[in-house]
Amino acid sequence: MRPDILWFRDDLRLTDNPVLDAAAAASSLLCVYVLEERLLAPLAPGMSERRIGPARLHFLWQSLCELRGELLKRGSDLLVRVGDPAAVLTDLASESEARRLWVQCPVASDEASDIARLEQRLQADTYIRTGENVTLFKASALPFPLSELPETYSAFRRQVEKHCAFEDLVSSPITLPPWPEKMVRGMPPLEKVCPRATVWRPDPRGQFCFEGGEAAGMARLNAYLWDKEGGSHYKQTRNGLLGADFSTRLSAWLARGCLSPRQVQAQVRRWEAEYGVSESSYWIVFELLWREYFHWAARQEGAGLFAERNLPTPGGAFHAWRRGETGLPFVDAAMIELATTGWISNRARQNVASFLVKDLGEDWRLGAAWFEHCLIDYDVASNWGNWRYVAGVGRDPRNRYFNVLKQARQYDEEGRYVAHWLPALASLPPGAVRHHPWHGEPARFSPPLVMPDAWQPYLIDAD
Ligand SMILES: Cc1cc2nc3c(=O)[nH]c(=O)nc-3n(C[C@H](O)[C@H](O)[C@H](O)COP(=O)(O)OP(=O)(O)OC[C@H]3O[C@@H](n4cnc5c(N)ncnc54)[C@H](O)[C@@H]3O)c2cc1C
Structure with missing residues (x-):
């Protein structure tokens, strides 16, 4: 039987992952993450710093290690590569004779171009299937076509608050299809990708340490809402500057997809069921809708999001x-x-x-x-x-x-x-x-x- 490939991007989790859920029906499954080599290029002319810095790489590797552990527990595994995603996935698809390739819908133009280039290179009998893994709502649930996305956040929020229903979360799979025979697995050591990232630690004056992975993300979400009582005070403290708990700090887990925005919304609803709707609990979702708005705007705008890509030499x-x-x-x-x-x-x-x-x-x-x-x-x-x-x-x-x-x-x-x-x-x-x-x-x-x-x-x- 021909295997399927599941290409993880910024959806590094098992729970509420509709793409993983769909791919889990395959007879065998190759799970892959590709660190795009373009992120290792200098961020601007004349600068040596890369587009992805050591802090994010550190968090990313923690998230990948945790994901791999969870996949192994369920009979699967993870292969991590550094390179051009279209080239890496074409090679893997051809070597494994993959039947289908599953991936989240692209967030912005680079991700869309990776998928378009991959589509051109794949054998005619290997199909790409995309799913909605990063937003609160599916495109089909929005009360307007994407081409008519409201110009302002407020207009967007009013419409989705009125028309978009909350969907049930997708549970994490208990078991996963076996790894395709003879296919490689494993991760390169972070040391090889960026030695500085292995030793990177946040300055303790920041009073908070982000730890990558789904479990740490869920722990922070629950701690913030219940132990720190964020559901009662977020609206008053969110403009703070010092300390660990003036805002949720969920952004890092949301950005790598260790948490889905729907999981955050679901926990806020659970908190509200216990304590009642508060101005603060409403405002946490209000802010999630900002993220939602920028995500749909990025999809609509394509490469225009970045204006011109050639940056000037900084002065x-x-x-x-x-x-x-x-x-x-x-x-x-x-x-x-x-x-x-x-x-x-x-x-x-x-x-x-x-x-x-x-x-x-x-x-x-x-x-x-x-x-x-x-x-x-x-x-x-x-x-x-x-x-x-x-x-x-x-x-x-x-x-x-x-x-x-x-x-x-x-x-x-x-x-x-x-x-x-x-x-x-x-x-x-x-x-x-x-x-x-x-x-x-x-x-x-x-x-x-x-x-x-x-x-x-x-x-x-x-x-
Ligand atoms: C110039 C600039 C650049 C930014 N770059 C990023 C970025 O790369 N990644 C990122 O996640 N956020 C970015 N933000 C938005 C916002 O500053 C962060 O999401 C927020 O500070 C993260 O902290 P928190 O999780 O404690 O947020 P909270 O205040 O607790 O908000 C909860 C969640 O709502 C979302 N959110 C809140 N405000 C915004 C916003 N203005 N835009 C989009 N989503 C929002 C985030 O997912 C956040 O985790 C940027 C804002 C500015 C002004």
Whole structure:
């Protein structure tokens, strides 16, 4: 009997995985993950950093190891390769004489192009089957054709809240079809792919450690909702900057598909069944709908999501920004946190993005590329979609200027966040002076790279 191939992408889980569920009916099954070699290329001209940085690779390998263990328990296994997915899968399909190849629907244009190229190369009697594994809703359940996706998030949310029903989760399989005879299995050591990723650890000042895999993702989801009582306080704390529990921190598991958004929604519903619907429980799903919106937008926009792919060679202002050396503490603290932990809050992301694009006048795509390198939770649709949104290009274009100094004083009133990441500021009294130290202590602190007029009203010490 000819085997099937299951190509895992950002759906590294057994539970609520409709593609795996469908593939599990095969007589024998080869499970594959391909780390796209294009992710190992430099992120921009003149830079040595790769598109995928050590923090995300570390999390990814943890997730793959766990997935492999779960597949082995069920009589299957995992083969991990590094290369061009279309070439790797063509070779595997031909060697195994595969009948069908199962894969999630592509999220963005690179993933779609991999599948299109694969389709052209496969033998005529090997078929590709795609399934919806990364979104809350299926395309067929949306109350509009994709070509008529609403221009704004609010219009999208109103329609899906009204018309899209919650579907039951798919259980994880108890057993899986056997591995095809004579086919190789196993993973390359992470050391071979990126030695830095094997030893990567988050800076403990981040106060949180993301551990890859389905079990850790589900543990965080349950701990956040029940033990940390996130279902009761998320709405009030979500703009926080310091600590482990001001937001769910589920983004990393969602991005690699260790958790499905439907699993998150289902647990929120369980919590609500116990404690009642709260403003906070509603708001967690509200935020998941942002992810949903960016995913459908990415599918609709294709390569347009990235604007032009050829990035410019970054200049001095960009490098100062990415290194946390702009002189503006709120931005520098966040950029240091990002580089050393692989994660920053949504509030920090919005501010550093706006600062790069609107105050420094740099190309937004360089910022998106730096985030792609650093973020553990990098998700192509959410990252490029949010960058476009902040930059005010693409869908719903508007001037979304964040007055970073105003935001710093509003969301970090005492300057605890900036002093946490920039210890030199801890010697200054808590309060506004920590956000513009060049103003209060010009002998010790240099002025920032830029000083937009919009900051003037916030340079006055309120304390
Ligand atoms: C410039 C910029 C780049 C970003 N890049 C990414 C990215 O690569 N990957 C990513 O997952 N998120 C990205 N975000 C969105 C958001 O910042 C993160 O999802 C969120 O901070 C993750 O923390 P959390 O899981 O604690 O979120 P919570 O506040 O707990 O929200 C719950 C979930 O809702 C989703 N969500 C929340 N806000 C957004 C949003 N604005 N857009 C899309 N989904 C959202 C996420 O899946 C998140 O895990 C970006 C935002 C900005 C402004």
